[in-house]
Amino acid sequence: MADPATDGTAREPVACAVIRVDVKSKRFGDVLVLGDISFTIAKGETLALVGPSGIGKSTLLRILSGVDHDFEGTVIRPDAMAFVFQEPTLLPWRSALQNLLLVHPRLSATDARERMAEVGLAGKELLFPGQLSLGQQRRLSLARAFAGQPELLIMDEPYASLDSDTGDAMLRLTEALIARHRPASLFVTHDMREADRLADRVLTLCPHATGATLN
Numbered sequence: 001m002a003d004p005a006t007d008g009t010a011r012e013p014v015a016c017a018v019i020r021v022d023v024k025s026k027r028f029g030d031v032l033v034l035g036d037i038s039f040t041i042a043k044g045e046t047l048a049l050v051g052p053s054g055i056g057k058s059t060l061l062r063i064l065s066g067v068d069h070d071f072e073g074t075v076i077r078p079d080a081m082a083f084v085f086q087e088p089t090l091l092p093w094r095s096a097l098q099n100l101l102l103v104h105p106r107l108s109a110t111d112a113r114e115r116m117a118e119v120g121l122a123g124k125e126l127l128f129p130g131q132l133s134l135g136q137q138r139r140l141s142l143a144r145a146f147a148g149q150p151e152l153l154i155m156d157e158p159y160a161s162l163d164s165d166t167g168d169a170m171l172r173l174t175e176a177l178i179a180r181h182r183p184a185s186l187f188v189t190h191d192m193r194e195a196d197r198l199a200d201r202v203l204t205l206c207p208h209a210t211g212a213t214l215n
């Protein structure tokens with residue numbers, strides 16, 4: 001693994017920023033994991049976060065999402081945020097529709113069904129997650145994320161471990177949902193093809209010696 005100390009510097013205009021990140025440093029004990037990382041994401045803009053294993057991508061996501069407050073710097077984030085993880089994280093004993101409504105209790109059943117139809121799951125509302133294919137489970141987790149009309153969408157390797165056809169279909173679906181709902185989006189990926197296709201800009205976390213780049 002590369003030197004885990006990371007020095008990322010990425011600056012650009014801040015107009016219409018949905019999230020504003022200015023991390024000076026993040027340490028675990030004496031170990032510097034993240035250095036100087038500054039960026040914003042505007043409404044409708046998608047940023048890919050890439051870098052080698054162990055460089056600090058998940059650590060940065062935890063800081064951005066507000067789970068980890070133990071760092072130097074500031075993050076200004078919106079209230080309405082949604083997360084999509086590698087695993088769909090569905091409750092197996094609840095139907096697909098209930099999985100949506102549990103997270104969004106104010107959503108009407110009609111709206112929830114519309115959200116499911118939007119991701120190609122019309123007619124699957126009453127099935128349990130175990131009765132859905134992995135691709136359908138991922139679609140449901142996307143529907144759940146977009147159902148709250150998030151201002152900021154954070155995705156952590158959302159297409160990992162899918163076969164190439166399913167991954168491609170999910171990528172197309174995500175593109176369409178982002179184009180329609182226009183959240184600011186940030187996603188972690190190891191796949192530069194995914195990053196080039198989905199992202200407007202790519203933030204690369206690099207070892208301390210070489211810094212980080214924003215393209």
Ligand SMILES: Nc1ncnc2c1ncn2[C@@H]1O[C@H](COP(=O)(O)OP(=O)(O)OP(=O)(O)O)[C@@H](O)[C@H]1O
Nearest residue numbers: 004028029033051052053054055056057058059060
């Ligand atoms: N709670 C913790 N305590 C101590 N060190 C940690 C902790 N969490 C992560 N680290 C270390 O911080 C560094 C960055 O880890 P992180 O999980 O953020 O990397 P990553 O880029 O997401 O890796 P991957 O792509 O493999 O998921 C690693 O060296 C890891 O061992």
